[in-house]
Amino acid sequence: xxxxxxxxxxxxxxxAPATPAAELRVAVLGARGRMGSEAAQAVRRADGxxxxxxxxxxxxxxxxxxxxxxxxxxxxxxxxxxxxVRFAVxxxxxxxxxxxxxxxxxxxxxxxxLARHPGVGVLVAPNFSIGAVLAMHFSAQAARFFESVEIVxxxxxxxxxxxxxxxxxxxxxxxxxxxxxxxxxxxxATTQDPDGARGALVDDVRVHSVRLxxxxxHQETLLGGLGEQLTIRHDSFDRISFMTGVVLGVxxxxxxxxxxxGLEDYLELDL
Numbered sequence: 001x002x003x004x005x006x007x008x009x010x011x012x013x014x015x016a017p018a019t020p021a022a023e024l025r026v027a028v029l030g031a032r033g034r035m036g037s038e039a040a041q042a043v044r045r046a047d048g049x050x051x052x053x054x055x056x057x058x059x060x061x062x063x064x065x066x067x068x069x070x071x072x073x074x075x076x077x078x079x080x081x082x083x084x085v086r087f088a089v090x091x092x093x094x095x096x097x098x099x100x101x102x103x104x105x106x107x108x109x110x111x112x113x114l115a116r117h118p119g120v121g122v123l124v125a126p127n128f129s130i131g132a133v134l135a136m137h138f139s140a141q142a143a144r145f146f147e148s149v150e151i152v153x154x155x156x157x158x159x160x161x162x163x164x165x166x167x168x169x170x171x172x173x174x175x176x177x178x179x180x181x182x183x184x185x186x187x188x189a190t191t192q193d194p195d196g197a198r199g200a201l202v203d204d205v206r207v208h209s210v211r212l213x214x215x216x217x218h219q220e221t222l223l224g225g226l227g228e229q230l231t232i233r234h235d236s237f238d239r240i241s242f243m244t245g246v247v248l249g250v251x252x253x254x255x256x257x258x259x260x261x262g263l264e265d266y267l268e269l270d271l
Contacts, residue, residue: 027053027069042243100165126165128245144181146223175203
């Protein structure tokens with residue numbers, strides 16, 4: 001009788017450990033300020049991001065290069081933010097900018113700069129709160145249906161600029177939407193206002209700035225028609241509300257070469 005020989009099955013191979021995805025190297029400018037320090041903490045908490053440099057007033061921008069930063073977050077001051085972006089772009093570093101003070105001329109200069117550095121992305125966002133971006137979107141959608149529209153923005157008294165970047169951006173979006181729909185500017189019979197009580201006129205929209213201790217960042221778009229009023233309001237009670245958008249911007253800016261003005265470009269909102 002022939003005895004059959006059983007063959008042993010080969011032992012299963014142990015799969016090789018997965019190679020962890022490379023972390024995105026991030027630097028923060030204005031890291032000792034209120035927003036910059038919060039952004040640095042957000043980067044530390046976020047998966048896939050690595051904080052490689054924290055710079056503030058007096059620190060050399062060369063640290064962005066020596067730290068091999070791939071993305072820089074700028075929460076500095078209006079007088080230096082454009083210079084910071086220029087340095088970063090010229091060194092191939094993407095930028096996520098929350099500093100206000102950017103006007104059409106500075107944005108145009110940045111577009112021209114980026115044309116010489118294809119592949120580099122810059123996001124300049126007046127507000128990184130998802131709720132605030134949606135409030136801007138809803139305001140622009142609604143503005144063409146109402147005869148009157150005004151904006152009230154309310155911030156802490158340490159804010160250096162007025163109106164806020166968010167309010168100015170909202171006014172620009174609202175004004176553009178109304179012009180595209182053929183809606184006239186809001187009616188206003190005021191002929192005497194020596195003290196500017198009617199507020200600033202931004203893109204044919206009145207904007208009023210309130211500075212009050214205890215506030216963080218708040219805004220209302222007031223829309224009025226015959227017999228009715230619609231109020232679109234957003235409130236940020238803590239600066240952490242901006243960090244979801246900051247982290248989203250950091251992760252996405254490399255996939256959006258050129259200049260993006262407003263986080264809505266990354267949220268695929270049709271403004």
